[in-house]
Amino acid sequence: MKKGIIMVLCVLLAVALVVIGVISFKDDSNKNTDITSDVTSSPESSAAVSPEPDSGTLKMADDFTLTDLNGNQVTLSELKGKNVFLNFFATWCSPCKRELPDIQKIEEEYKDKDLLVYLVDLGEDENTVKEFLKKNNYTFNVLMDINSDAGNLYRTTEIPTSFFINKEGRIVVRHTSIMTYEQMKNNVEKLYK
Template sequence: MKRASRFKTVPTTLLLMSLMAAGANAAQLATDTPAPDFTLKSSSGENLKLSEYRGNVVMINFWASWCAPCRQEMPLIDALHQRYEKLGFTVLGINVDSDSSAAIKWLKEQPVSFPILFDSENSVSQGYQVAAMPSTVMVDRDGKIRFTHLGYQPGLEAEYQQQIRTLVAE
């Protein structure tokens, strides 16, 4: 029994090592670099462009309907959006499902107040080198990437809040 369980941990260890390496690369690439611009169709049917939000602090959150941590953090991100929106903060939730119907269904059960965009071809997520679900990028008022986060664990929203406060105060 012990031998079998030891072998089951090897893929998990390799996955964690890969995510750590991806996180290190993302942090190096992201620091004070311009956020790649994009235009995506939103759940309201209109096209939204990142550059239209210049002057605001933008949290870009990449998520998928099948991702349990994404579902867990979505209401917390919505609360942050509602709390700081009047200070020039917005969230753009980018769904990466190849078929958006599952995301639309889930959003009917768990609506959010921020725009949801659909990246079914994963062109934007590739441009941002998304390596984990969820992935979050904080963009400052000048359009530069300031913070990145791979994955979600309970309590991370406190770090998001600190970063939002820092960026809206600039």
């Protein structure tokens, strides 16, 4: 008798788990597919660098126009002729915050070498970003991506994510996750080859 009750309970438990799994799967499939609506900071150990294709097949960087903290519009395609280090970040992102001092160092080191460094803030308000920069004495050019339009265009689902774009407007390296100073410098140097 006890074995029969235990068997019935096990079957009921298995059925309940299957029902929960089906409901959960259906709920996930109905979620909004906006790429950056659920942007997360990337795990520190998962650096993903896109393979470097042959120089003749480098992908053109998608164009966008965003406004900086001074109210100026910046259009990526108008930056051709300069190398661009584009970093998607947010002030709440711990890995982003840890790599910012090295980005500042790269910006200062390459300021006279045709390198433009732009940070793209995803979804935060201007005052939050201005206060963060002031508090940390950063002098970055920050572009405000309030609606994550550029983030969606560049399929940025984890931050920090960086793009190294050469003078022709082609993406030489995409790097997802925090970078060391040496990694940044190595990726910047690839722009000059």
